[in-house]
Amino acid sequence: MIPDVPGNDSPRSDPPYPTPPRLARDAPNGSADAAHRPPVVDKPTARDRTPAPGTDAGVQSGEAPAGIGSLLKRLPLRQIVVFGVAGIGLYFVWPQLVDLFTKLPALRGIFWLWFVLMVALEAASLFCTWGLMRLSLGVRNWFLIATAQLTGNAVSHVAPGGAALGGTASYQMFAATGAAPERIVSGLTANSLISNAVLFSLPVLSLPAILFGGVAVDQTLLRALLYGTIVFGLILVGGAVALFTDRPLHAVGALVQRVRNRLLRRRAPLSDLPERVLEARDLIKKMLGRRWWAALPYAAGNWLFDYGVLLAALAATGARPRASLVLIAYVVAALLGMVPITPGGLGFVEVGLLATLGLAGVGVADATLATLAYRLVSFWLPIPVGGVAYLLYRHRYRAKDAPSTAS
Numbered sequence: 001m002i003p004d005v006p007g008n009d010s011p012r013s014d015p016p017y018p019t020p021p022r023l024a025r026d027a028p029n030g031s032a033d034a035a036h037r038p039p040v041v042d043k044p045t046a047r048d049r050t051p052a053p054g055t056d057a058g059v060q061s062g063e064a065p066a067g068i069g070s071l072l073k074r075l076p077l078r079q080i081v082v083f084g085v086a087g088i089g090l091y092f093v094w095p096q097l098v099d100l101f102t103k104l105p106a107l108r109g110i111f112w113l114w115f116v117l118m119v120a121l122e123a124a125s126l127f128c129t130w131g132l133m134r135l136s137l138g139v140r141n142w143f144l145i146a147t148a149q150l151t152g153n154a155v156s157h158v159a160p161g162g163a164a165l166g167g168t169a170s171y172q173m174f175a176a177t178g179a180a181p182e183r184i185v186s187g188l189t190a191n192s193l194i195s196n197a198v199l200f201s202l203p204v205l206s207l208p209a210i211l212f213g214g215v216a217v218d219q220t221l222l223r224a225l226l227y228g229t230i231v232f233g234l235i236l237v238g239g240a241v242a243l244f245t246d247r248p249l250h251a252v253g254a255l256v257q258r259v260r261n262r263l264l265r266r267r268a269p270l271s272d273l274p275e276r277v278l279e280a281r282d283l284i285k286k287m288l289g290r291r292w293w294a295a296l297p298y299a300a301g302n303w304l305f306d307y308g309v310l311l312a313a314l315a316a317t318g319a320r321p322r323a324s325l326v327l328i329a330y331v332v333a334a335l336l337g338m339v340p341i342t343p344g345g346l347g348f349v350e351v352g353l354l355a356t357l358g359l360a361g362v363g364v365a366d367a368t369l370a371t372l373a374y375r376l377v378s379f380w381l382p383i384p385v386g387g388v389a390y391l392l393y394r395h396r397y398r399a400k401d402a403p404s405t406a407s
Contacts, residue, residue: 100350103368110373114316118377121308126150126382128301132195135291135298137187139179147393148173154386157344157379173393190287193280198299202307202331246278253277303334306378313373314357319366321357329356344379 130145139145148170156166167188174184241248253274261269288295307330311323333353337345350371357367 100354100368100372103372106369107372107376110316110369114312115373115377118309118312118316118373119381121305121312122377122381125302125305125309128298128305129195132295132298132302133187133191135295136191136194136287137174137179138183138287139174139187141177143396144174144177144393147389150382150386150389151393152386154383154389157346157383157386159343160341163338177397186283187287190284194284194288194295194299195302198296199303199331199334202303203328249277249281250274306330309377310370310374313370313377314362314366316373317366317369319362319370321360321362325360326357329353329360332356346379349379350375 126146126149130142130149133149134140134142134145137145151173152166152168152170154166155169156163159165171184171188175181251274253276257270257273260273285292307327310330311326314321314326333345333349333356336348336352339345339348342348353371353374354364354367357370358364362370
């Protein structure tokens with residue numbers, strides 16, 4: 001919030017201009033040469049030179065007020081760049097986005113129970129997110145965790161560069177209840193690290209299914225559910241290995257560093273990426289402690305339930321692609337959503353998901369309908385839900401003495 005600044009019309013005891021000169025007629029009586037003396041002007045004091053409140057130091061009275069250019073100079077450069085990049089990004093994807101939205105009436109052809117299933121899967125994904133944040137932050141208050149996450153998620157869906165603004169909103173809501181700032185920052189960082197690590201592992205874990213046939217999305221998702229269970233188990237095993245052994249994680253970091261240095265030869269080469277990966281892993285271990293075994297299922301469930309929303313949307317349209325290929329399309333869409341160009345990757349996620357679903361063998365009509373249904377549940381629905389969550393938070397914590405986060 002911007003503090004109120006008093007205007008130029010605020011009362012003050014000293015005028016912002018020097019006192020008028022004393023003329024000859026003001027000279028004392030009896031002075032013979034008073035009429036021949038030059039007028040005496042009092043020198044303005046430092047107090048007289050002080051600008052009036054609400055005015056700039058270099059602006060004299062009578063000058064024109066500050067214009068648009070002056071106001072823009074006061075805006076942080078980062079905000080100008082973020083909004084500019086968002087506008088350019090929307091300019092390029094706007095035609096495809098508008099064309100996609102013209103197909104919205106086709107959603108009426110989906111049986112309503114499919115939407116019930118999709119909403120239930122998305123709710124399960126959010127519950128896993130709350131569980132992971134609860135462990136990484138050390139906060140036992142489910143209401144606080146849920147309202148802060150939903151509010152931050154809604155902010156990230158409506159503001160350019162929303163991931164940073166959403167995290168800031170969540171941080172402020174946690175801090176307002178008395179949580180230690182360093183604990184909040186460390187916990188949110190660990191939460192983001194473990195969540196993204198699970199997301200990046202999904203394509204690797206799906207390679208065996210891709211190479212050996214995979215699973216189709218037909219038969220009412222039962223076989224796809226089996227595939228998801230296998231991936232879930234592999235995430236738990238791989239996460240445990242990464243948390244308690246250094247060599248596999250160091251080898252992965254070295255491989256990524258070597259590939260990066262070869263692809264980007266014009267840039268300064270990286271030399272400490274494996275060590276930085278191990279440091280991030282140590283931060284996760286520090287924040288989770290002995291509760292790591294509970295954090296891994298939450299992190300895996302967050303992505304897999306959301307992936308289930310996309311599978312349900314495809315099944316509702318009658319499409320039958322392989323679930324392993326759909327997982328690749330899902331990961332690509334999730335990564336596009338992290339790019340801080342448009343709010344929540346708006347436009348880029350839709351276009352990217354349509355393209356990757358097409359590569360997975362889904363027809364254009366089915367891919368369009370499934371993308372609309374998936375984004376309706378995972379992107380648009382959380383926005384009003386986040387607004388309601390913030391109002392509930394304000395209603396509960398509007399007392400002067402905020403409750404303890406451990407309650």
